[in-house]
Amino acid sequence: MKLPFAGRLLAVAILAGATATLPVSSAFAQTPEKPKVALVMKSLANEFFLTMEDGAKAYQKDHSDEFELISNGIKDETDTANQIRIVEQMIVSRVNALVIAPADSKAMVPVIKKAVDAGITVINIDNQLDPAVVKSKNISVPFVGPDNRKGARLVGEYLAKKLKAGDEVGIIEGVSTTTNAQARTAGFKDAMEAAQIKVVSVQSGDWEINKGNQVASSMLSEYPNIKALLAGNDSMAVGVVSAVRAAGKAGQVQVVGYDNINAIKPMLKDGRVLATADQFAAKQAVFGIETALKIIKGEKVDSGANGVIETPVELVTQ
Helix, strand or coil: CCCCHHHHHHHHHHHHHCCCCCCHHHHHCCCCCCCEEEEEEEECCCHHHHHHHHHHHHHHHHCCCCCEEEEEEECCCCCHHHHHHHHHHHHHCCCCEEEECCCCCCCCHHHHHHHHHCCCEEEEECCCCCHHHHHHCCCCCCEEECCHHHHHHHHHHHHHCCCCCCCEEEEEECCCCCHHHHHHHHHHHHHHHHCCCEEEEEEECCCCHHHHHHHHHHHHHHCCCEEEEEECCHHHHHHHHHHHHHCCCCCCCEEECCCCCHHHHHHHHHCCCCEEEECCHHHHHHHHHHHHHHHHCCCCCCCCCCCEEECCCEEEEC
């Protein structure tokens, strides 16, 4: 049994006073090393995750005496197989905690179970693991992150004020097997339905600029009366803006996104993008790391009945 710090000091004092044969240094040998925390993200080609990583590194630098940080990212948003390999490597490396933004809400669960079974504290950030699949594996993984549906609804409601009932819009969704993509699409739909605006198409842009551009170009061609395109993240929104311009519809088709990455800010300023949602990328991993460290220390973590620790999300406009 490992004693609390104060308890270890007392034990050392007692041993020293009794001139026991056990060297005092042996009592200190029980002091645990700094926990190793692995941060496993999605594509580092996405500015959102680069910002997340930078925030985590800055936090670790300020708390270097509390934990070590190992950060990893995958090639692209759909590279689930490589993310699985990274998690397996972290298990072999015997990290103490795993903070992960899963590439796929279902496919990542089996390897997450391996980590949990190996005694690793696992915290889910950004994209929530599928609750039903997690439950089927008899494990519990806290989700630390924003309400994506609420955030997308805020963006959609702001857009709806610029449109009128009966207008047509399209939704460029993230990777369709991820819960955050599904939640954002649901939030966009909530807002459109409330305003009686017609969603004529929902297609996946895989969270990426080029795919977002391709999908938007196709939608604009197939549905020439579209008045707005709602992108599930800002990377896709960047691609959408290019597609709108190429179609000669700049100023005629509104574009909204989600994430508030730096690349989108000039577009918000000049009106190429109407609105986005800020879920505080620099703090996303930090929220997860803080939760992991609390659990490792045996501290109580407050979460809802569904195991969710909600973090902020805010509407951002010009």
